Amino acid sequence: MENLQEHELIRSALPGAMDHGRGMVTFAIYVPGKQSVHLAGNFNHWDRQQDPMVDRGGGFWVTWKELPPGRYTYYFVIDENLVVCDPYSQEVEPLKEGEGLCSAVEVGGEEFIWRHDDWQRPALRDLMIYEINIGDFTPEGNFQGVFEKLDYLGDMGINAIEFMPVYECAPGDYWGYQPMFFLAPRRRFGGPADFKRLVDKAHDRGLAVILDIVLAHTAHQHPLNQLYSYDQSPWYGEPIGEKNIFGLPTFDYRKTATNGFARDIQFFWLKEFHVDGFRYDYLPAIGSEHSDLGMPYLIRTAREIRPEVFLLGECLPENPDLVRHFDLSGVWHGRFDRGIECLLGEEDITPYRWDDFEAAVEFLDSSKQDYRTADFMINYFENHDKDRMAELLRDKGFSTEILYRKLALGATILLTAPGEPMLYHGQEWGEATKMDLNPNPLHWEILDSEQGRLLYTHYKALCRLRRAHTALRSENFAFAAIYPEHKSVVIHRWYGEMDQLVMAVNFSSSAREFNVPFRRTGKWTDYFSREQLAVKDNPDLKLEPYSARIFILGAD
Known part of the structure; x- marks a missing residue:
């Protein structure tokens, strides 16, 4: 019976x-071509x-080992002299003696109970995304700190x-872009349970x-990179995509x-x-080859695990030819970022030129x-990889008052643009x-x-506007008028006959008055001022410097 149990454990590892369960724990590692592998840990005095x-x-x-409930630490010994942590470690901690890390496993622990798996997931086009560096987001710099900010x-x-x-x-x-485990x-x-609690609460909210x-790559210290010379590695080598610009071990x-x-990593999370x-x-470093190598494989296997999964990509500089034919949900839209910086900074940002306004708003x-659809574009003008817009504008010499006007204008464009x-x-x-x-x-x-507080309130109002109007989450977009001499533009967004918005935007440093074409006659409401406008003919409207007005058909 014991031999049968051992056989089954080894087979199923x-x-x-x-x-x-019942104290039975298997330990396994893939290291082809090695002569011996041993398990050492606090359960056998290392x-x-x-x-x-x-x-x-x-x-x-x-x-396999039969272990009573508790926390155990371990590592693998390859060919009697190479010590490596488990590449599949779900927890690691410092070795009690000497330098380095060891793997950890909790035996007989309580299973986490997910309480909000029935939550209503938003559709892709409805997403309003907030990027977080956990270490910087709150003074605590941990999962608990984020947990307390979910509301x-x-x-x-x-x-x-x-x-x-x-x-x-x-x-x-x-930042975490050189993975070790x-x-x-x-x-x-925090620990795995802390992160599960955070995810569960996020879903509840x-x-x-x-x-x-x-x-695309790992840290040099990754366990897989310790096991073989680079040219003999079962994992590393010349990438399908571009040469790794960071000089890191590349998959x-x-x-x-x-x-x-890679499949196991996705499955796990x-x-x-x-x-x-x-x-x-x-x-770009992952690349693609034929129909199922590199990026296509990652996307396909993720969707096999969970068909509705959001799969976003970073491909900068943008290369629509590389990404648009695969089943990604969307990509970071770097041209949006550069366009906003051109218009708010009033300077040339390749490929956009401030003195070619019509091309700059494109x-x-x-x-x-x-891209195949508007919702393929994830728009932004700030992220972890660049200086803050406020800092960029301050460096250009704009006063604090004007800086905040420009930030509010950027927010208006961001929350009302397609994507x-x-x-x-x-x-x-x-x-x-x-x-x-x-x-x-x-x-x-x-x-x-x-x-x-005013800028935050402005963002909150724009989020509410976007959530309330399908038009802002649709493909429907048109320039109704572009006034290069005024650095101003009029934009139409619509969904059906009744959900219609008109945006008049002034990027210049002077107040501007210009003709604003509306899609139809009738009563329109200025979203910010609540002013009612009875439109019979296309009126001339005045806009303050660095400002936008959003008109909604009917009383909102």
Whole structure:
């Protein structure tokens, strides 16, 4: 009977440490071509010879232990001298003696109870995304800190959080784009249960959770990079896409082991933590080949795990030819960012020129962006990879008063443009720091200032407007008039006959009066001032410097 049990445990073992119940725990690692693998841990006094593992076939080494409930730490010993952590570690911690990390597994722990799996997930076109660096978002810098701000995000109108990497990364990598342990939530943020509680509460608050995930490369210290020379690795090699510009060990998606590892990572976060999607970092290095290598494989396998998953991508500079034929949900729309910076900064930002206004506003027209639909574009003008807009404008010499007028104007464009808007944390009150790879905590006190509170209120009103009007979440968009000499534009958004909006926008430093074409006669309401306008003919309207007026058909 014992032999049958052992056979079944070895047969059913998956990579990593797996608690099968009743104290039975399997440990497994894929290391083809190695002569021996041993398991050492606090359960055997770190004896590197006591627990030899067996090759189940093809280089998949397995053993099992019967352990009472508790927390156990371990590592693998390869060919008697190479010590490596488990590449599938779900938790890691420092070794008690000496330098480095060891893997950890909880045996007999309580299963987390998900209470809000029946929540109503928003449609892609309805997303209003908020990017968060957990370490900077709150003074606590952890999952609990975000947990306590979920009501704040929900009240503002946000319905999706995009977390920068939450897994363990290389020492000194504050942001998390050099992965060390893809399946282990970062210790300084909290444990797996803390993150599950955060995701569950986010769903209760109507917030989707999207993880920024790096599947192009790993840290140099990643366990997989310790096992073989680079040219002999079952995982690394020449990428299908571009050469890695960061000089990091790069996954080769022509290799079976790479594909299996990437599939397992996605499965883990979607099934174990119930996240709603991924933002794939650095797609050009992942690349694509034939119909099912690289990016197509990642997308297909993610959708096999959860068909409705949100799959966003970073492909900058933008390359619509690379991404539009695959089943991504959307990509970061870098041209929106550059266009907004041109118009708010009043300067040339390639490919846009301030003195060619008609061409500069073209980024707003989704039909000219070479993507299949408007909702494929994730629009933004702030993210973790760039200085804050407030800082950029201050560096250009704009006063604080004008700076905030411009930030409000940028918010108006962002929340009313075709595509899904994305904010970077603190943007809603005018956070003004430079990009920093080191800790860069938000200044929540700005929200208590008059200007910070007014900008936040403006964002909140725009989120409410976008949520209330399908027209703003639709494909329907037209320039009704462009006035290059005034640096002004009139935009129509509509959905059916009754859901219609007209936006008049003045990007110039002077008050402007110009003709505003309306789509139909009747009563229109200025969204911000609540002024009623009876439209018979297309009127001339005055706009203050750096301002926008939004008119809604009928009484809103």
